Amino acid sequence: MLELEEKDPANQSTTPGRIFKIIRDSGPLYANDIVRRSGLAKSTVSAYVDKLLSVGLLREDIPEGGKRRKLKVAESAGYVVGIALGQSHLDVALCDLEAETIDSRCCPVSLLRESPEEVLGKAVAFARELEESAGLGPQALFGVGIGLPSPVDYANGVPVNPPVMPGWDRYPVASFLAQEFTCPVFVDNDVNVMALAERDKGAATGIVGRRGSFILVKAGTGIGAGLVIDGEIYRGAKGAAGDIGHIGIDGDETLCPCGNRGCLEAVAGGRALLARAEAAAGSGRSPFLAAELAAGSPIAPALVAKGAASGDEECIRLVISSGASIGDILAKLVNFFNPSLIVVSGGLTGLGERFIASIRESIYRRSTPLAAADLVVKKSALPGGGGTTGAAILVLDEVFSHRNVGRLMRGLA
Ligand SMILES: [Zn+2]
Structure with missing residues (x-):
């Protein structure tokens, strides 16, 4: 599949994703910069940029004193929830589409004494509170990410043999949260999530x-x-x-x-x-x-x-x-x-x-x-090691993957 994409640079299913990624990584950018970085034809870039603008995933940014528009991610077009769970604390942040924190909540927890339902229930309650105080509806929620202090089977969204978390072994964290939020949920090890925060913000x-x-x-x-x-x-x-x-x-x-x-x-x-x-x-x-x-x-x-x-x-x-x-x-x-x-x-x-x-x-x-x-x-x-920011980035990397941006555009059109 990857080979196909390489041979066909204007591949319809992944091209908007490629363009969006370039802007996510390096924006705000002029359209010419996107042409240069992607190797795509100017007309292709221009057509997809227009589509991404029309569905609201991109916005124009006119630099002060500048005449030409730059393009950047429309950071307020939606939001994500990033959750960082530690042995003794829970942090939940509401973030925009550039993983900047809009607002956050935290509380002490004990993974030794509290059940997964109790702890995840607190995370859900915080997220609802944050959505409400920011005046956001659930339809704008692009996804939820969580970092756990445990080895994680990433494909299935479950912790595996966590050393000091009784009751969490193979607990279906992703499906529990997906039921509550009805949006995609991504579960990873806390260290991986922190690494993502260092990559983009640290x-x-x-x-x-x-x-x-x-x-x-x-x-x-x-x-x-x-x-x-x-x-x-x-x-x-x-x-x-x-x-x-x-x-x-x-x-x-x-x-x-x-x-x-x-x-x-x-x-x-x-x-x-x-x-x-x-x-x-x-x-x-x-x-x-x-x-x-x-x-x-x-x-x-x-x-x-x-x-x-x-x-x-x-x-x-x-x-x-x-x-x-x-x-x-x-x-x-x-x-x-x-x-x-x-x-x-x-x-x-x-x-x-x-x-x-x-x-x-x-x-x-x-x-x-x-x-x-x-x-x-x-x-x-990074404050707190960037746990909630990294969890937000985990979600954004997935929902804005090459393949998903095209799908997202069709859904929003
Ligand atoms: Zn050992």
């Missing part, structure tokens, strides 16, 4: 661009990676690609809840770090943490970072060893995958710049010079 935009390749690492209680290859999420055969938390660190014997020894998550994840910090406070090895614990401060990554900044040697050691273990595994990925960017996100980034620096140093030390040349390792700057 670290990747200035470095590799929307068609680039990079790795997003979420370092929190768990550790996982999202792989973006030429602008697309790589999910692997079953959706398990990027699950780096259970890759073993050579020579480490720490027992992991998965039953293996030396897993990255068991050695360098948030739970392991906080347990070590507590032990260091209890034994007095860290005078800073001992004093903070005695004063009633909860042990958290930010506190360990503060201790490290104040010169507490044990805190410095904790930060550096966690970063070094993560960097050690990432170096293997760099040798294999050769990305030009690694974005680090998640709760452990609260450990500060020293943590990122130790990841970077460990990657450079352990990867081959060619693979590491020009590699950028940086911390995510």
Whole structure:
């Protein structure tokens, strides 16, 4: 099919989608830019642009002082709902067709204690509230996306063997939400969704661009990676690609809840770090943490970072060893995958710049010079890791795929 499309650049079913994608990725654009970027005839571009304008998916944008019109996505022609579910919090955002947040809601949840129906019910209630307060009707809802802290079978929209979510294994999340919203629903792993947010709105935009390749690492209680290859999420055969938390660190014997020894998550994840910090406070090895614990401060990554900044040697050691273990595994990925960017996100980034620096140093030390040349390792700057924004982008990528834009146009005409 793909071959056919390539041989027939004016293929009717996918051409509007191709044009729309170019404008989504790089707009606002002049019609001439679209002709140049697509390789399509000027008359073809012009005909489809007119159709996309008439059904309301595109709008004209006249630059200040300019005479000629530019074309951009009609961001207010509809909206999407992005849901980010964490172990202890739920975030729901109403977004426009460029994945900009119109309004959002959040609340604490417990995936250990609450059933999927309870948690998803809260998400649905938030979405309804947001639609209502923005004065939007359900007919303008293009789709709903959700990121789950679990491996996900993407084709079926179900979580698979989630480690700490009793009752969620193979729970039909997509069909539950589709029944509530009567629109397309897309379910993915939280890390993949965060990677999409970095691609379009975060670290990747200035470095590799929307068609680039990079790795997003979420370092929190768990550790996982999202792989973006030429602008697309790589999910692997079953959706398990990027699950780096259970890759073993050579020579480490720490027992992991998965039953293996030396897993990255068991050695360098948030739970392991906080347990070590507590032990260091209890034994007095860290005078800073001992004093903070005695004063009633909860042990958290930010506190360990503060201790490290104040010169507490044990805190410095904790930060550096966690970063070094993560960097050690990432170096293997760099040798294999050769990305030009690694974005680090998640709760452990609260450990500060020293943590990122130790990841970077460990990657450079352990990867081959060619693979590491020009590699950028940086911390995510997106609030909350971009979970709801990424979930919105997941929906937009699907409903605005090459094939679907043509269908959408026929529906709107
Ligand atoms: Zn493990």
